[in-house]
Amino acid sequence: MEWNEKGQLAEMLEEFKGRQKCTTCGDTGYTLCSSCRGGKKSPKTFHNTNLRCAFCDENGIVPCKMCLC
Numbered sequence: 794m795e796w797n798e799k800g801q802l803a804e805m806l807e808e809f810k811g812r813q814k815c816t817t818c819g820d821t822g823y824t825l826c827s828s829c830r831g832g833k834k835s836p837k838t839f840h841n842t843n844l845r846c847a848f849c850d851e852n853g854i855v856p857c858k859m860c861l862c
């Protein structure tokens with residue numbers, strides 16, 4: 794019985810992989826910008842002024858890297 798259970802678990806894991814559901818973005822294709830965390834403020838400052846984050850769009854989201862590759 795124990796062997797059988799392990800075999801079923803492996804099958805389930807393989808099935809899960811086969812679906813390739815993205816765990817990074819939840820299959821939405823977009824993630825919150827990792828540079829500004831959606832706040833649109835760049836961690837770098839220029840003359841004490843916060844620069845707008847250049848890595849994401851105006852909503853602070855970026856296309857999911859995991860889905861692109």
Ligand SMILES: [Zn+2]
Binds near residue numbers: 826848
């Ligand atoms: Zn950003």
Ligand SMILES: [Zn+2]
Binds near residue numbers: 817820822858859
């Ligand atoms: Zn994704």
